[in-house]
Amino acid sequence: MVATDNERELVLRSRQGDSEAFGALIRAHQRMIHALTYRMTGSLADAEDLAQETFIQAHQQLDQFRGDASFGSWLYRIATNRCLNWRQREARHARLHEEWGREHSPASTNADQTLARRVQEALLQLKPKQRAAIVLTVYEGLSHAQAAHVLGCSETTVSWRLFAARTKLKRLLRNIDPAGGVA
Amino acid sequence: MNNADLEKLLRAAGVPERAPDYWEQFPGRMTAALHWRAQRPTTYDVEPARRARFGGAAWGVGLAAVCVILGFAVGFWRGRETGITPAQLAVAQRYFHEIETLFPNQLQAIVFDEQGPRVVLADQPNLPNVAPIYLRVCGPRGCQHFITFSGQEIEFAGQQIAVLADSRGGIILLGNQFVWSNTERIYAGNHLKIEAINLGAEAM
Numbered sequence: 001m002v003a004t005d006n007e008r009e010l011v012l013r014s015r016q017g018d019s020e021a022f023g024a025l026i027r028a029h030q031r032m033i034h035a036l037t038y039r040m041t042g043s044l045a046d047a048e049d050l051a052q053e054t055f056i057q058a059h060q061q062l063d064q065f066r067g068d069a070s071f072g073s074w075l076y077r078i079a080t081n082r083c084l085n086w087r088q089r090e091a092r093h094a095r096l097h098e099e100w101g102r103e104h105s106p107a108s109t110n111a112d113q114t115l116a117r118r119v120q121e122a123l124l125q126l127k128p129k130q131r132a133a134i135v136l137t138v139y140e141g142l143s144h145a146q147a148a149h150v151l152g153c154s155e156t157t158v159s160w161r162l163f164a165a166r167t168k169l170k171r172l173l174r175n176i177d178p179a180g181g182v183a
Numbered sequence: 184m185n186n187a188d189l190e191k192l193l194r195a196a197g198v199p200e201r202a203p204d205y206w207e208q209f210p211g212r213m214t215a216a217l218h219w220r221a222q223r224p225t226t227y228d229v230e231p232a233r234r235a236r237f238g239g240a241a242w243g244v245g246l247a248a249v250c251v252i253l254g255f256a257v258g259f260w261r262g263r264e265t266g267i268t269p270a271q272l273a274v275a276q277r278y279f280h281e282i283e284t285l286f287p288n289q290l291q292a293i294v295f296d297e298q299g300p301r302v303v304l305a306d307q308p309n310l311p312n313v314a315p316i317y318l319r320v321c322g323p324r325g326c327q328h329f330i331t332f333s334g335q336e337i338e339f340a341g342q343q344i345a346v347l348a349d350s351r352g353g354i355i356l357l358g359n360q361f362v363w364s365n366t367e368r369i370y371a372g373n374h375l376k377i378e379a380i381n382l383g384a385e386a387m
């Protein structure tokens with residue numbers, strides 16, 4: 001997937017110091033980057049910090065964007081590397097349950113919250129590179145080849161990480177069903 | 184559980200929703216942060232390999248940025264004893280114009296403290312178009328400088344201070360335990376040293 005003409009134009013203008021152009025690029029990709037950083041950390045605060053770091057790094061390295069991949073893929077790569085270097089702080093980890101109560105909208109049901117919390121906890125128990133493989137392929141819909149490009153490894157490595165991650169997740173989530181109930 | 188069941192389960196777990204305001208403001212906050220980073224040499228965190236390739240022009244720009252920041256810091260340092268200086272006013276006016284251009288009718292305050300300039304924005308760009316006010320507030324732990332507007336509140340040393348301007352250009356500050364005016368010379372309170380200039384009355 002290569003960059004669109006519109007993306008190239010916005011990148012070019014951003015390189016020339018046009019903050020509105022870079023703002024448009026952020027607007028187009030902010031949700032997917034926040035979703036990725038949240039899945040990788042399980043914390044809204046850390047997800048926001050990492051999303052900010054991602055866009056700052058992207059801005060600093062705009063001259064390295066060649067357009068042979070989409071701008072989104074390029075951002076995925078930066079964000080994923082940021083997340084893999086992220087070190088979960090123990091104090092924040094201990095507060096995750098507390099955060100869940102605040103972060104979910106009042107409209108969401110207890111079952112939704114329970115399911116989401118259990119899944120996020122299971123994701124956090126994976127090794128970071130396995131978690132990244134799951135997040136990119138399952139949640140972001142990337143193919144193995146695209147995930148390999150983002151992660152900077154071979155497709156075989158991605159497949160192996162996915163196998164290991166799925167095996168562990170099945171064990172961790174074996175007692176719940178998609179309705180949120182505990183079997 | 185097979186792979187399809189697992190994926191269905193994973194996808195059913197949503198990401199917590201953020202408020203719509205968050206998404207509207209995030210790009211603006213990012214571009215503002217990038218704007219400040221470009222002006223502050225301490226955040227010049229380019230990778231080492233790339234830094235080596237910078238030529239003379241980049242050194243010139245970097246030197247100019249350092250000079251601006253040094254001038255800004257020296258001006259404020261000198262102002263600790265002598266009050267608000269013309270150099271500080273000039274720098275404050277420049278900052279105000281740059282930020283107001285980026286966020287018209289949304290700027291509540293620019294705060295200058297030991298960590299550098301910080302921008303406080305309203306949720307919506309619907310603030311009245313009034314003249315900016317430059318404040319210097321000093322307490323036992325040091326001084327902070329602000330550019331703000333009549334009707335806004337600033338925070339200093341943990342207390343909220345309301346800022347008001349009257350029709351004659353006078354400025355009144357109301358804290359929890361004090362009231363201060365630059366025209367009536369009234370002051371009762373907690374040993375803060377305050378100076379204020381209505382930038383609308385200055386040539387901007």
